[in-house]
Amino acid sequence: MNESALLGKSRAISPANIVDARAAFDKPLMLDCGVGLSPYTIAYQTYGRLNADRSNAILICHALTMDQYVASPHPITGKPGWWVDGVGPGLTIDTDRYFVICSNVVGGCMGTTGPMDINPKTGKPYGLDFPVITIGDMVRAQAALLDYLGVPDLFCVIGGSMGAMQVLEWAAAFPKRVFTAVAIAGAARHSAQNIAFHEVGRQAIMADPNWMGGAYYAHGTRPTAGLAVARMAAHITYLSEAALHRKFGRNLQDRSRVTFGFDADFQVESYLRHQGSTFVDRFDANSYLYITRALDYFDLAAEHGGVLANAFRGTTTRFCVISFTSDWLYPTRESREVVRALNGVAANVSFVEVETDKGHDAFLLGEPHFEATLAGFIAGAAEHRGLKW
Amino acid sequence: MVSGSPLRLDLQLIAEMVEPKTRVLDIGCGDGALLKHLALTKDVDGRGIELSPEGVAASVTQGLSVIQGDADTDLTDYPTGAFDYVVLSQTLPAVRRPKAVLLELLRIGKHALVSIPNFGHWRVRWSLMLGGRMPVTPIFAETWHETAIIHPCTIADFEALCRELDLAIVRRVAVRQDGNGSFETADTLVNLFAEQAVFLLGRG
Numbered sequence: 001m002n003e004s005a006l007l008g009k010s011r012a013i014s015p016a017n018i019v020d021a022r023a024a025f026d027k028p029l030m031l032d033c034g035v036g037l038s039p040y041t042i043a044y045q046t047y048g049r050l051n052a053d054r055s056n057a058i059l060i061c062h063a064l065t066m067d068q069y070v071a072s073p074h075p076i077t078g079k080p081g082w083w084v085d086g087v088g089p090g091l092t093i094d095t096d097r098y099f100v101i102c103s104n105v106v107g108g109c110m111g112t113t114g115p116m117d118i119n120p121k122t123g124k125p126y127g128l129d130f131p132v133i134t135i136g137d138m139v140r141a142q143a144a145l146l147d148y149l150g151v152p153d154l155f156c157v158i159g160g161s162m163g164a165m166q167v168l169e170w171a172a173a174f175p176k177r178v179f180t181a182v183a184i185a186g187a188a189r190h191s192a193q194n195i196a197f198h199e200v201g202r203q204a205i206m207a208d209p210n211w212m213g214g215a216y217y218a219h220g221t222r223p224t225a226g227l228a229v230a231r232m233a234a235h236i237t238y239l240s241e242a243a244l245h246r247k248f249g250r251n252l253q254d255r256s257r258v259t260f261g262f263d264a265d266f267q268v269e270s271y272l273r274h275q276g277s278t279f280v281d282r283f284d285a286n287s288y289l290y291i292t293r294a295l296d297y298f299d300l301a302a303e304h305g306g307v308l309a310n311a312f313r314g315t316t317t318r319f320c321v322i323s324f325t326s327d328w329l330y331p332t333r334e335s336r337e338v339v340r341a342l343n344g345v346a347a348n349v350s351f352v353e354v355e356t357d358k359g360h361d362a363f364l365l366g367e368p369h370f371e372a373t374l375a376g377f378i379a380g381a382a383e384h385r386g387l388k389w
Numbered sequence: 390m391v392s393g394s395p396l397r398l399d400l401q402l403i404a405e406m407v408e409p410k411t412r413v414l415d416i417g418c419g420d421g422a423l424l425k426h427l428a429l430t431k432d433v434d435g436r437g438i439e440l441s442p443e444g445v446a447a448s449v450t451q452g453l454s455v456i457q458g459d460a461d462t463d464l465t466d467y468p469t470g471a472f473d474y475v476v477l478s479q480t481l482p483a484v485r486r487p488k489a490v491l492l493e494l495l496r497i498g499k500h501a502l503v504s505i506p507n508f509g510h511w512r513v514r515w516s517l518m519l520g521g522r523m524p525v526t527p528i529f530a531e532t533w534h535e536t537a538i539i540h541p542c543t544i545a546d547f548e549a550l551c552r553e554l555d556l557a558i559v560r561r562v563a564v565r566q567d568g569n570g571s572f573e574t575a576d577t578l579v580n581l582f583a584e585q586a587v588f589l590l591g592r593g
Contacts, residue, residue, distance in 0.1 A: 348434075348436070350454050351457050352445050375450070377449050383452060384452075
């Protein structure tokens with residue numbers, strides 16, 4: 001076993017410090033579409049312990065296809081958590097110091113109520129009868145979970161990509177409950193291009209005959225082909241052209257020449273097919289439809305009279321906005337719009353554009369500059385709050 | 390007290406002019422040395438803008454609130470009167486539109502603290518007059534083709550601009566830097582003997 005693997009082992013969160021649980025709510029979750037969702041369940045994980053004055057809670061908001069398994073193995077794939085390098089004892093988000101919470105978003109498929117769950121009115125899975133949800137709904141569900149856990153406010157709410165949108169929504173909707181907000185590789189709204197890519201994914205799912213108008217649960221089938229194509233298309237947007245080229249170039253897959261057919265001749269094809277086929281094992285196609293819709297509907301400025309700065313007026317939250325140079329899904333200019341709005345209300349904001357060629361997914365890939373900046377920001381904020389452990 | 394390397398001379402002078410517990414915006418804050426110093430010694434609520442990614446990362450890593458941005462384009466975002474002091478140290482000759490930036494400083498801040506290297510210093514004049522070459526001196530340390538300074542000015546030039554813009558010079562400290570420290574230069578000879586100057590400006 002090599003040194004880093006040993007090191008990794010010593011940094012794992014002790015099972016005694018991990019809670020993997022579900023909270024059930026009868027009081028309806030009032031959704032932006034006007035429907036009250038009831039009953040509903042939120043599946044979550046927590047790491048570490050809430051301190052005596054309940055001031056050390058960090059909420060991690062997950063991205064589109066992630067879930068609450070941030071730093072402990074995924075129950076379906078068995079793979080390590082999606083931010084295992086950043087969350088743990090002695091790491092950037094130090095579970096020896098902070099009480100870390102991550103919950104599966106409403107509409108998801110890892111235990112929180114979503115379209116695959118039973119609709120109490122019909123006794124059958126919701127399918128497309130599940131109400132359309134928004135980023136705001138996700139955040140209200142998280143707020144309900146905090147109430148349930150007895151956490152009055154958050155030292156920090158942090159997330160990348162869709163997680164960053166939840167972070168911004170948190171800061172706008174519950175400013176008094178957020179001491180620091182860290183929005184990584186995100187945006188205050190979905191662009192036409194963002195919506196366009198999502199629509200390709202949704203149409204791929206809906207074109208799969210096994211989708212059956214969203215009612216596939218009753219037929220024992222799943223639109224795996226459509227969902228895999230959706231994942232493949234989306235995955236391209238998570239990487240930069242340079243990263244794809246560096247990884248694959250025009251290299252051929254286990255062959256010395258092209259086959260004049262439609263097999264995966266190129267390594268990049270094989271890689272994408274693999275991404276697609278493994279994704280369908282852990283994700284529900286209808287959840288993909290609903291969550292991508294929530295992203296498309298997100299427009300924080302529109303929620304505040306068309307002026308983004310209005311979302312943050314009077315805020316006392318300390319913000320940290322981070323973008324990546326090669327991210328073309330949520331490019332730096334989107335983060336800069338958020339920073340401009342925050343400056344417009346003289347908010348306390350830090351903003352760093354991290355140089356990397358790894359594209360949007362750089363936030364998951366442990367860029368050293370990114371980790372150091374984040375660690376410094378969190379340590380500085382902890383000092384300002386006078387946190388004690 | 391502050392650990393690490395001593396603060397650059399003009400930053401020390403600027404720090405001395407800042408009242409405790411105020412709001413300070415440092416434009417072109419570099420690695421955040423002044424902001425850190427002010428946070429530790431004067432309990433100020435500090436923010437910074439810095440162009441270089443390395444500077445921003447170094448600042449934020451120290452827990453300072455600094456954004457990556459450009460004095461020429463990003464000051465318009467800030468509301469009027471948002472800060473007690475807006476600091477521009479050694480940066481004015483490097484911006485594209487010094488006049489517009491100077492006006493912005495005093496829109497955003499009740500006061501501006503500006504330090505400038507003095508192009509009127511005798512060493513600079515000497516180099517041009519006798520050598521016929523652009524000066525390379527302790528304070529103008531880089532050659533003409535490498536320096537970020539695109540609008541060099543003298544103390545007299547700067548004061549003329551302040552008069553033109555109707556900005557009040559509340560205080561001026563002009564200094565000559567020796568190996569062991571600095572002293573204020575006599576008024577009449579400032580433009581010839583001071584290597585740099587720090588100005589506390591107010592709205593006229």
